[in-house]
Amino acid sequence: MDDVTSKHLPTPARAPLDAAAAEAALPVWDLSDLYAGPDDPRLAADLARTEEEARAFEARLSGRLAGLAGDTLAKAIADYEAMWERLGRVTSYAGLLFSGDAQDAANGRFYQTTQERVTTISSHLLFFTLELNRLEDHALESKIGGSAALGRWRPWLRDLRVFRPHQLSDEAEKLLHEKEVAGRSAWVRLFDETIATMKVKVGEEQLTVSAALNRLSERDRAKREAAAKGVSEAFGDRVRLFSLITNVLAKDKEIEDQWRHYPRPGSYRNRSNMVEDEVVDALVGAVCQSFPRLSHRYYAMKAKWLGLEKLQHWDRNAPLPDEDDRLVPWPEAVERVLASYAAFSPDLSAIGRRFFDKPWIDAALRPGKASGAFAHPTVPSAHPYLLLNYHGKSRDVMTLAHELGHGVHQILAGAQGYLMSSTPLTLAETASVFGEMLTFRAVLDAETDPRRRRALLAGKVEDMLNTVVRQIAFYRFETLLHDERRKGEIAHERIAELWMQVQVESLGPAFEFTPDYGVYWAYIPHFVHTPFYVYAYAFGDCLVNALYGVYRDGSVKDFQAKYLEMLRAGGTLRHRELLAPFGLNAADPAFWTKGLDVISGFIDELEREPRDDVPERTDA
Template identity: 80%
Template sequence: MFHPTCLGDPRNHDISKGSGGSTGEALPQWDLSDLYAATDDPKLAADLDRAEAEAQALEAEAAGKLEGMSGDALAAVIERFERVEEILGRAVSYAQLRFSGDATDSENGRFYQTMQERATAIGSHLLFLTLELNRLDDAVLERKLRESSALAAWESWLRDLRVFRPHQLSDEVEKLLHEKEVTGRSAWNRLFDETVAAMKVRVGEEELTVSAALNKLSDRDRSVREAAAKGVSAAFGGQVKLFSLITNTLAKDKEILDNWRRYPRPGSSRNRANMVEDEVVDALVSAVREAYPRLSHRYYSMKAKWLGMERMQHWDRNAPLPDEDDRTIPWLEAKERVFKAYNAFSPELASVGQRFFDNPWIDVPPRPGKASGAFAHPTVPSVHPYLLLNYHGKSRDVMTLAHELGHGVHQVLAADQGYLRSGTPLTLAETASVFGEMLTFRAVLDAETDPVRRRALLAGKVEDMLNTVVRQIAFYTFETRLHDARRKGELSAEQIGEIWMGVQTESLGPAFEFTPDYSVYWAYIPHFVHSPFYVYAYAFGDCLVNALYGVYQSGAVPDFQAKYLDLLRAGGTLRHRELLAPFGLDASDPGFWRKGLDVIAGFIDELEQPVAGAAA
């Protein structure tokens, strides 16, 4: 529980958008000293020693005694538990952010591993608490909650903890799994990260980082896109045995653990963590897959015609459109666009966002060794979040800034709930980020009077939405098929590639033909390694925001902005049904997902209309 989640932009799970060029500005970099001054900061060592002493004391005083405690005494134990967990979260956050800043620095890797090992060892003394709480009878816990207002404040956290009650193992097994994590999944994660960070991709005469090479896939020159695509294929093809081993090992590891915990299927544990029912996820996935023909298939057929092609290759998917404005957008202009959009919706929302620009909380410039893509890291409530970007000055980079700033603002507003209650399930964590994007896009679109540029903006937004919804559900389908197939035996790189090519063909449609070397492109998507079955959360968030924004535009809900800020402040204390109820929305309604998908379809309808002066 001491490892906060980094929340990223779905556009960056496949390629990092932008030209790969520089804006020529001095771009801001983060200063992590609000966490710790350095890896040898005496405060870090003192914090860990204090956490260890407090964890040992808590175990000695409370283990085996929770059932007999009064509600007030139990609340006090949970408060002490939270304080220790926050110290561990702070230390591991610092190590993770240093590692993300440069994974090629061996000292950063060593320090990150050391912090994880130390935090895991200290956390072993705290493990008794959650295990014992889940063993309490419902009637016993309900009585304690009624009798103690202090414990009642923890009711939402206890509710979410007890979701995992049917899947809890014996104390000895739970402790073993906890302590072996640092030599299990997290070690494979580190191997993946360090391998990708150290890789070089040849594109023409250049040797580029993976991130820079992927950026070339959106270059206006088709020959550059093709060279980049072939370079990426060659680089990952050369390492495909290693990536296949990582994938096979983690999938088998997950199967073993899921069987022990009695999860009905591979995605169930993620759904429990997201506090969403398997059936709700199934409804989302089915709705999106049924919509492939009217969404991605239809759009990409139009794009092929705009590009003057009968069929596109995979390296054409993110090609700029003929009418697209490909000028470099300075960082200061990007900040201004996003701030204005946030401020027009809610000055309070914008003022929270402004803190990230006034302080060194964002790391913006691309550089060797830095994590690709973008993410927001909440760290701990007593400090503040940090954002990581790779800014190349393109319009979609502006949208990435709007997305990550939404996460950051959400994390700041939820911080008052405290360390244990501020964390939001992934499905709802994407609400603020995608809503921030929508605010920014609508502001730019509404200000554009030229019909040709307006259509280019609209097409760019459709591509982003397809990447967020269609692409991520295709990734989810890939994971599901891969994990199901892995249960029958280890998969070869060729078998994994066949699954990948199948879902790409199905989701993107007949406008594409895929060269065989595209079959290795699954290998660099980090969510398959770091957080299996995470990706549908982006589609969940996008469809949810489309419906939510529709309510906002309609004016049907009084004081919408205040209710929206309350939604963000709630953190993890409320479930999706409770959070959406003030807006008249219900994610369990089968029609809910169609509302969100209809927004994308409506944009495509508009793009189908001829525009004078636009490319045919």
């Protein structure tokens, strides 16, 4: 199979670019494809219509599903989907508006009020899935066998019934559902608003959390240290609040897990990801066993390259001596990513370009905006939106490639409809990480300067370590924290100890961690928003390493077409079925080792290359 060559990429300009120019004309999304504003009459009408339909749906069908014929039940599922799609449009709009500016109190009130209204409406729909799960397997199969219309919904029914053993009584389920807005969701909102309104003092500057964290990749070590200490101080001042949020949410999860008889804290997430606990254990075990040959080995080399006896936590993402720290203008980043996609599949690139031709991306930097990046699918009748904080660095280009992969995946899967378009988190990361890999390989293959090529390779290793090693360390931290929370409330000092324990284990002896790093767990949003999400990144990275290897060696005919079909499947197929056309099996323990071997191979290549430019050791 032909490699991606430089002809597919724009010629990079080597002129320096100042920060103001890098941030100029960054896109801001336009949410009017959902609603014109919080007071849009269409939004109020959608809520009113859905509430009326939901009440009628409950009155007509509650307690009667067992007696419905297959075609009638299929029509009921279609009606249920239509109502949820309308509610999904409303909640997507409120959530995106809040993410765009959480400092605006009106956005927070609108977000909370919307959640409360949708919860009230959807309480009339709750009976439907509970009652479906009370049907015996043979009775449901009999209905499906007699109705082609109902057979279309088999994947959704299959995934719904995964939670059958953990279902509570209708009354208990309704109580948990209605209390969500005043319970877990309220604590999540408190976390989000706290982060969004925080200021980090770095020298004489007052920065947002996102801007301060971005300083940790500055070339000047003194600037990195100042930013790191500013972050430590800002979160340290609020550590009791973040500890309270963490303790409350962990206890809330423990209570519900015990009622639902989940064997351990991560089991619900694994069920949601349609993956067995044992498969996750195999992944985590393989990564932990590989810490020495991956992160420990790489960071020992990085310390030498930086001329340091020991790395501090603010050196983890430091640029390497060879690294090109030129800021990449947004238009160049866009074309670089789209060209990389096009070299793989013109169809993939064409879908991706729609995000830039239309106002579907918010990449601008501003106070109150959510930190990090995400792709929100909204609903199939609309389109996804991407949020980034684009600082113009090479990692930001890879983040763009990553989130665009999500967006393209969400568009392709949208044909499956609201209920079956969403993929488990483990598979949701496939297209994003694959998009990153396409962009990286295109840039690497186009680079002819050995020093810059080596820097690109080292940067990719760091990204992969952040995706695999660091996320599994996060998963280990969550596991330790939730296990310990079951013995009682955890003091913030103990949370810091657990955090430092996994950092030492995962990053290795090249680091000398200062005590102030003990509070850095507090800014990780996944711990609050989606407990035990983080291993999905490692799952996706190792899966993509194996998948991309198949693509590069040309062993699978029509790989691109099969890849697009995999994305179009949405949530209708499990990982075994999706990977079978590529000759891969994630249930095979050797599968994970094969993915980790790719990272180790990159490190091998870096070790083999002589470096005559290593600076003398310095702590400056």
